[in-house]
Amino acid sequence: MNDKISIYISNASDVTQPIISKLRSVIVATIPDIEENIKWNAPIFEKSGQSICSIMAFKKHVNFIFQHGKELVDQTNILVDIGAKSKMKGIKNITSLDDLPPVEVLQNLLLQAIKRI
Secondary structure: OOOOHHHHHOOOOOOOHHHHHHHHHHHHHHOOOOEEEEEOOOOOOOOEEEEEEEEEEEOOEEEEOOOOOHEEEEEEEEEEOOOOOOEEEEEEEEEOHOOOOHHHHHHHHHHHHHHHH
């Protein structure tokens, strides 16, 4: 695990710390050889140098973004467009752990994202 992400989590607000930690643990458990980095002041998770997903923490919420989310099959309709011209989709405005979908849903999306590399 990347110490810079641990520092990022420790510097996050009390509201967002558990959300970031949970997402990170699901990502690492699902893709054990994922590469953790900080880019654009946020945790980025990569495979073979290609971004898979990122976590953007704000004071009161977190956005969990898949860089090529529009290519994923989202059976639960949890992902929203990040931008009209962007390939990104994500889960926005996560304010508590209760806002996260079941771990299995996150794992399915992560495994789909990794396969597109």
